[in-house]
Amino acid sequence: MKRPIFILSILILILGTGPAASALTITDTVDWNNSGIVGRTANVLLGWPGLYIFSYTHDVIFSPPTQTIDSATLTLSHLGNFFNQTEVWLIFAVGGPTFLGFLSNSAGRWVDQSFVLPPSLYDKISGASWSISFALLEPTNGLDLLGIDKSVLSVEYTPVSRTNNHIAFRLWIDRTRRLWKKEVL
Numbered sequence: 001m002k003r004p005i006f007i008l009s010i011l012i013l014i015l016g017t018g019p020a021a022s023a024l025t026i027t028d029t030v031d032w033n034n035s036g037i038v039g040r041t042a043n044v045l046l047g048w049p050g051l052y053i054f055s056y057t058h059d060v061i062f063s064p065p066t067q068t069i070d071s072a073t074l075t076l077s078h079l080g081n082f083f084n085q086t087e088v089w090l091i092f093a094v095g096g097p098t099f100l101g102f103l104s105n106s107a108g109r110w111v112d113q114s115f116v117l118p119p120s121l122y123d124k125i126s127g128a129s130w131s132i133s134f135a136l137l138e139p140t141n142g143l144d145l146l147g148i149d150k151s152v153l154s155v156e157y158t159p160v161s162r163t164n165n166h167i168a169f170r171l172w173i174d175r176t177r178r179l180w181k182k183e184v185l
């Protein structure tokens, strides 16, 4: 009876840990630094005259290469958005485009605001790199100043080699089970 219990224990261990345990996290930072404002280095967007668009790109390098991206979050640090009828900033992922949300009120203080990216933006991504662009948009009339300090893209992913190791381990377990059945039955 010892042998089946041993094999069952290994199976529970494998099924219990699964691919999620091998996920890695990587971040890519775009840091703006044209001037010093309220304790941070930043660029100032003028938001002028009518529809104003500012875009930038994150380039993520995966090492080892990624098999799948499991989740992604963008954190934008901004200052000076009044978020009212005369000033409203929106953020999009370029391509689609995909609306991510409104910038919250950051009048007089820095706000580090996070946006969870929908899986549709990364569910077909694999390999050694991922390039994704974002756009800040202000549609109202008048001058709307916005300070931007930095943008951090945080990506949780499952690398190729670990996924393959996991599959190899599962195949080994299946083979062990078959051999055991053959011996016992």
Ligand SMILES: [Ca+2]
Residues within 6 Å of the ligand: 047, 048, 049, 050, 051, 052, 138, 139, 140, 141, 142, 143, 144
């Ligand atoms: Ca405007």
Ligand SMILES: [Ca+2]
Residues within 6 Å of the ligand: 080, 081, 082, 087, 144, 145, 146
């Ligand atoms: Ca403003």
Ligand SMILES: [Ca+2]
Residues within 6 Å of the ligand: 031, 032, 033, 040, 041, 042, 148, 149, 150
């Ligand atoms: Ca900065």
